Amino acid sequence: MSAKTETAPSAPQRMRPVVGHDNREWWDHINEGQLTIQKCKECGTLRHPPRPMCWKCQSLEAEHMPASGKGIVYSFVVIHKPVIPGYEYPLAVAVVELEEGTRIVSNVVGIEAGDVKIGMPVKVSIEAVDETLTLPLFRPAS
Amino acid sequence: MPTSIKDECAIVGIGQTEFSKFSGRSELQVTLECVEAAIADAGIERSDIDGMVTLSIDGSDEIAVMRGLGSQELKFFSRVPHGIGGAMSLVHQAVMAISSGMCKTVLGYRALNGCSGNQPKASAVGGPLSTDQVHWGWYNPYGFSDPTSWVAMFTQRYMHEYGATAESLAEIALTMRKHAVNNPNAMFYDKPITSEDYFNSPFIAEPLRFYDCCMEADGGAAFVITSTERAKDLPHAPAVVRGVAQGAAADQEVMTSFYRDSITHLPEYDLVAKQCYEQSGLSADDIDAAVLYDAFTSIVLYQLESFGFCKRGEAHDFVKGGTLGLDGRLPCNTNGGQLSEAHLQGINGITEAVRIIRGTSVNQPKKNDHVLATSGFGVPSSAMILGQSR
Amino acid sequence: MLTSIKDECAIVGIGMTEISKNSGRSELQLAAECVSAAIKDAGLKPHDIDGLTGFTLDHVDEIEVARTVGIPELKMMSRMPHGGGAPMSLVQQAVMAVSTGMCKAVVGYRAMNGRSGARYSEGVADGPETTDAISWGWYMPYGLLTPACWVAMHTQRYMHEYGATDEALAEIAVAQRDFASRNPNALFYGRPITMDDYYNAPYIVEPLKLYDCCIETDGGAAFVITSAERAKDLPHTPAMVRSAAQGAAFDQEVMTSFYRDCITTLPEYDLVAKQCYEQSGLGPDDLDAAIIYDAFTPIVLFQLESFGFCKHGEGHEWVKGGTLGPDGRLPTNTHGGLLSEGYIHGINGLAEGVRLIRGTSVNQPKKNIENVLVTSGASMPTSAIIIGK
Numbered sequence: 031m032s033a034k035t036e037t038a039p040s041a042p043q044r045m046r047p048v049v050g051h052d053n054r055e056w057w058d059h060i061n062e063g064q065l066t067i068q069k070c071k072e073c074g075t076l077r078h079p080p081r082p083m084c085w086k087c088q089s090l091e092a093e094h095m096p097a098s099g100k101g102i103v104y105s106f107v108v109i110h111k112p113v114i115p116g117y118e119y120p121l122a123v124a125v126v127e128l129e130e131g132t133r134i135v136s137n138v139v140g141i142e143a144g145d146v147k148i149g150m151p152v153k154v155s156i157e158a159v160d161e162t163l164t165l166p167l168f169r170p171a172s
Numbered sequence: 173m174p175t176s177i178k179d180e181c182a183i184v185g186i187g188q189t190e191f192s193k194f195s196g197r198s199e200l201q202v203t204l205e206c207v208e209a210a211i212a213d214a215g216i217e218r219s220d221i222d223g224m225v226t227l228s229i230d231g232s233d234e235i236a237v238m239r240g241l242g243s244q245e246l247k248f249f250s251r252v253p254h255g256i257g258g259a260m261s262l263v264h265q266a267v268m269a270i271s272s273g274m275c276k277t278v279l280g281y282r283a284l285n286g287c288s289g290n291q292p293k294a295s296a297v298g299g300p301l302s303t304d305q306v307h308w309g310w311y312n313p314y315g316f317s318d319p320t321s322w323v324a325m326f327t328q329r330y331m332h333e334y335g336a337t338a339e340s341l342a343e344i345a346l347t348m349r350k351h352a353v354n355n356p357n358a359m360f361y362d363k364p365i366t367s368e369d370y371f372n373s374p375f376i377a378e379p380l381r382f383y384d385c386c387m388e389a390d391g392g393a394a395f396v397i398t399s400t401e402r403a404k405d406l407p408h409a410p411a412v413v414r415g416v417a418q419g420a421a422a423d424q425e426v427m428t429s430f431y432r433d434s435i436t437h438l439p440e441y442d443l444v445a446k447q448c449y450e451q452s453g454l455s456a457d458d459i460d461a462a463v464l465y466d467a468f469t470s471i472v473l474y475q476l477e478s479f480g481f482c483k484r485g486e487a488h489d490f491v492k493g494g495t496l497g498l499d500g501r502l503p504c505n506t507n508g509g510q511l512s513e514a515h516l517q518g519i520n521g522i523t524e525a526v527r528i529i530r531g532t533s534v535n536q537p538k539k540n541d542h543v544l545a546t547s548g549f550g551v552p553s554s555a556m557i558l559g560q561s562r
Numbered sequence: 563m564l565t566s567i568k569d570e571c572a573i574v575g576i577g578m579t580e581i582s583k584n585s586g587r588s589e590l591q592l593a594a595e596c597v598s599a600a601i602k603d604a605g606l607k608p609h610d611i612d613g614l615t616g617f618t619l620d621h622v623d624e625i626e627v628a629r630t631v632g633i634p635e636l637k638m639m640s641r642m643p644h645g646g647g648a649p650m651s652l653v654q655q656a657v658m659a660v661s662t663g664m665c666k667a668v669v670g671y672r673a674m675n676g677r678s679g680a681r682y683s684e685g686v687a688d689g690p691e692t693t694d695a696i697s698w699g700w701y702m703p704y705g706l707l708t709p710a711c712w713v714a715m716h717t718q719r720y721m722h723e724y725g726a727t728d729e730a731l732a733e734i735a736v737a738q739r740d741f742a743s744r745n746p747n748a749l750f751y752g753r754p755i756t757m758d759d760y761y762n763a764p765y766i767v768e769p770l771k772l773y774d775c776c777i778e779t780d781g782g783a784a785f786v787i788t789s790a791e792r793a794k795d796l797p798h799t800p801a802m803v804r805s806a807a808q809g810a811a812f813d814q815e816v817m818t819s820f821y822r823d824c825i826t827t828l829p830e831y832d833l834v835a836k837q838c839y840e841q842s843g844l845g846p847d848d849l850d851a852a853i854i855y856d857a858f859t860p861i862v863l864f865q866l867e868s869f870g871f872c873k874h875g876e877g878h879e880w881v882k883g884g885t886l887g888p889d890g891r892l893p894t895n896t897h898g899g900l901l902s903e904g905y906i907h908g909i910n911g912l913a914e915g916v917r918l919i920r921g922t923s924v925n926q927p928k929k930n931i932e933n934v935l936v937t938s939g940a941s942m943p944t945s946a947i948i949i950g951k
Contacts, residue, residue, distance in 0.1 A: 047699035050691035051198035082201035083240035108768040231692035268658040302621035420636040
């Protein structure tokens with residue numbers, strides 16, 4: 031009798047970010063529970079997403095500073111279709127403007143997708159979305 | 173309408189990183205470093221760059237490079253296909269854009285973590301069904317799936333038809349290594365090899381031995397090109413583009429054009445050579461030095477024949493006795509070439525050709541009026557002839 | 563050296579396959595069919611062609627096309643990046659090659675099983691650590707996966723800042739469908755929609771509804787460009803290339819340029835417009851009709867503003883009352899556009915632009931068409947051309 035192996039049908043997961051040289055530190059901080067913003071060591075310019083060179087002064091030297099996590103919804107969408115496995119619909123995705131001035135794209139959670147508004151104050155909430163992926167999500171601030 | 177781009181444009185800046193087996197940083201960072209070096213070398217401002225071009229297989233988009241440089245706008249950008257065949261096509265694109273008035277100054281670049289990184293393999297499958305995948309599907313099931321084996325296929329037939337032997341290949345391998353030994357930026361700086369080393373090295377894919385093959389490398393190189401008129405005001409002696417051309421020929425495949433009547437010459441090289449000589453009004457006799465694409469030793473033979481340095485089937489004799497050395501008829505790959513400086517898919521051939529024109533190669537040939545630089549073998553290819561400013 | 567390519571070259575041939583939801587054949591075959599058709603339409607033979615240019619996204623290599631249609635030698639090959647931003651870059655490539663003497667006649671092509679094969683609405687895939695993959699990695703984990711999502715993000719803010727409503731979007735969707743309903747090659751031939759249909763349609767990504775989004779299709783389209791002088795001897799009225807320009811602007815991303823101060827204009831379109839007008843010596847008043855890249859309705863507004871037909875923020879008012887219809891100020895996308903003819907990445911729009919110049923559109927406007935603007939995709943490095951009689 032041939033040996034048979036069975037694997038449980040795995041739950042569909044969110045697509046993974048591509049982590050490489052230029053953003054590993056940023057994702058490491060997320061995995062430690064801290065939202066950060068990359069800062070040029072030469073001229074102090076903040077940038078997000080992290081990149082290897084400063085567009086102001088072309089310095090390759092940068093560090094990551096903690097962000098307050100507070101911001102407002104700068105724009106948002108509510109996605110209905112297509113339905114991709116691993117996500118719940120309708121799905122709210124926003125461009126959040128952080129109080130430090132940089133912007134970040136994420137989901138807005140803890141609120142009906144239809145109730146998200148431009149200008150709404152939000153705060154970061156770093157959450158494990160499955161066993162191996164932690165993401166910075168945003169929740170209404172008040 | 174111009175009938176030739178002869179002398180319309182000049183390469184005015186070159187830059188490169190170190191070449192290594194492990195860069196330890198992203199391809200984008202390697203790109204930005206060599207790009208910064210090229211712009212500084214050209215003596216221009218970053219904002220003077222209004223066009224960019226790279227290979228379709230490059231992992232760093234021009235918009236990512238723009239962001240690094242703080243560029244406000246680009247009026248021209250494009251990608252050239254077929255990897256190693258595309259190196260001089262970067263110059264081709266830039267010259268067309270500038271001489272048709274589309275933009276003023278173009279940055280060409282190519283950077284890769286070709287040794288340490290996750291390089292897309294030519295035989296890669298996955299994703300949507302492309303003609304490329306279908307093509308590789310004819311070879312992969314048989315384990316015929318790497319460049320050494322494809323080139324070996326051509327080489328075997330060449331040796332058979334023309335009576336060439338490994339002595340010619342050894343001559344090429346040793347000459348390139350000799351050049352690299354003097355080049356501090358070469359991966360094989362100060363690491364000479366002997367004829368015995370060559371013949372004792374193992375076969376990779378017969379008839380190609382270990383020293384017939386280049387080694388994968390990390391690194392980047394870039395160049396800046398602008399109008400010849402503008403070049404006059406810039407710090408370095410301009411390397412004026414006399415001719416630059418692309419070519420794909422009938423029944424062209426990527427590395428596997430095995431179905432033509434003859435596989436001991438490559439008509440795409442003939443086509444590129446013809447255009448370069450027509451545009452420039454020059455011939456092989458006018459070429460003082462060359463940077464020939466040499467990811468494998470044997471492909472140098474094909475190019476010497478197509479570019480008219482000797483007759484078809486005679487290159488294996490032509491190269492003997494130091495022809496490609498500094499004191500030979502055609503000093504070749506004075507940087508050590510892809511074989512011994514680094515395999516950067518030919519982009520380092522552009523920087524070396526410019527150095528020869530400037531007179532700054534570590535192995536500077538005595539005569540440098542005109543330099544030929546070529547691109548990869550077995551794919552749609554490209555070449556250029558650089559000359560002195562008049 | 564040329565200071566402008568104005569009127570140096572002409573589009574002398576166009577070719578297309580049918581547009582469908584399932585072509586039932588390979589993309590290479592589609593490419594070969596439309597390229598052959600374009601060469602034939604030009605009154606040329608395959609051996610007259612010595613350059614081929616296409617999309618980096620195309621799965622069909624130019625050497626396969628050459629072999630398949632019988633083009634023996636290629637002296638110019640290139641690929642234009644960034645998907646929908648690429649189509650008019652193909653024209654620029656061809657014009658550069660012909661006007662610098664590199665080539666005599668160049669074909670541009672795009673062939674895709676965009677519906678039955680790999681679909682863009684399935685989202686973007688991951689791979690090696692390219693800048694492109696890293697860029698998508700900032701959006702994918704949040705489900706912001708598809709072009710509709712990215713365009714909706716710009717649109718939401720546009721509506722918020724300028725007080726635009728979906729009436730403007732409805733106007734565009736219904737006008738395009740009206741044109742398509744009379745175009746036998748359109749996917750929606752004989753299938754007009756009403757304003758009610760528009761409003762009753764479900765949301766795809768708020769604020770975009772079903773009819774704001776183009777449909778994915780299979781098909782191919784190609785064109786031939788040669789010198790203006792040579793064009794005189796060929797069968798069709800040449801569509802002279804008055805200008806052809808590309809543009810990428812500061813802090814450019816591909817579809818996700820959300821980090822600029824303002825996301826309700828797209829500076830890459832401004833840059834392309836400026837060059838098109840400079841090269842040609844023309845202005846928006848000289849343009850009699852337009853083919854405006856319309857994978858989604860709102861991006862038409864962004865382009866009308868950048869190309870100077872109205873001021874920034876006023877596109878949504880300007881389009882109302884039939885401006886883009888057959889008798890309006892600017893008949894636009896007379897083939898039905900990407901929205902309603904089919905999505906062949908803008909090369910089908912180029913073919914329609916040429917038809918407008920030839921006077922052979924199925925929706926040929928009554929007025930004289932001297933100059934036509936043809937544009938490419940939004941929110942990425944992009945391109946545009948002006949063609950004329």
